[in-house]
Amino acid sequence: MRMVLLGAPGSGKGTQAAILSGRLGVPSISTGEMLRKAVSEGSALGRKIAGIMATGDLVDDETMAEVVRERLSLEDVRKGFILDGYPRTENQAETLNEILAERNLALDAVIHIDVPEDELVKRSLARHRDDDREEVIRQRQRVYLERTAPLVDYYAKRRQLTRVDGHQPIERVASDIVGSLPACEGPR
Numbered sequence: 066m067r068m069v070l071l072g073a074p075g076s077g078k079g080t081q082a083a084i085l086s087g088r089l090g091v092p093s094i095s096t097g098e099m100l101r102k103a104v105s106e107g108s109a110l111g112r113k114i115a116g117i118m119a120t121g122d123l124v125d126d127e128t129m130a131e132v133v134r135e136r137l138s139l140e141d142v143r144k145g146f147i148l149d150g151y152p153r154t155e156n157q158a159e160t161l162n163e164i165l166a167e168r169n170l171a172l173d174a175v176i177h178i179d180v181p182e183d184e185l186v187k188r189s190l191a192r193h194r195d196d197d198r199e200e201v202i203r204q205r206q207r208v209y210l211e212r213t214a215p216l217v218d219y220y221a222k223r224r225q226l227t228r229v230d231g232h233q234p235i236e237r238v239a240s241d242i243v244g245s246l247p248a249c250e251g252p253r
């Protein structure tokens with residue numbers, strides 16, 4: 066199962082990625098987590114992106130392509146993966162298609178976890194992470210609307226998109242996602 070989770074900041078992507086990873090037996094790959102780790106370790110990558118991360122803007126597509134290409138070349142993704150936080154731009158979606166096509170692979174599912182905007186801000190404000198100051202949260206929402214939300218249409222046009230109602234209890238969202246997956250794949 067090769068899956069992308071799409072959704073605004075606060076939509077519950079990370080939570081669902083963790084649940085689905087356990088249930089489907091494939092790793093969840095959170096680019097946000099990978100980048101935060103790089104920043105906290107002070108690696109070359111971390112030093113390059115720390116400033117951008119702090120504002121809520123996106124790390125550039127080229128850097129992200131390197132990060133994701135390397136991650137998807139590791140052994141554990143052979144059985145599949147759940148991408149949480151990538152792609153976030155149309156350019157990144159194209160890069161992902163290329164990386165997969167090089168291996169004769171394609172995505173099995175792109176899930177849009179759909180949550181109303183006022184609910185999103187409420188959830189994000191309740192999270193209290195270091196970079197979750199209110200202005201950063203608003204900037205992240207703006208960036209999502211401008212750069213990432215168009216991916217909903219991008220994947221819908223390619224007939225790869227499934228919308229799931231994210232304004233439900235966590236378990237319901239998870240079972241809606243699992244219920245929407247192609248029949249031949251993974252345990253139910």
Ligand code: AMP
Nearest residue numbers: 096097118121122123124129150151153
């Ligand atoms: P997240 O935890 O997914 O909300 O990501 C936290 C931050 O990491 C974002 O606000 C971006 O600055 C950066 N980031 C994560 N994934 C990407 C991506 N695919 N493209 C660009 N920046 C990203």
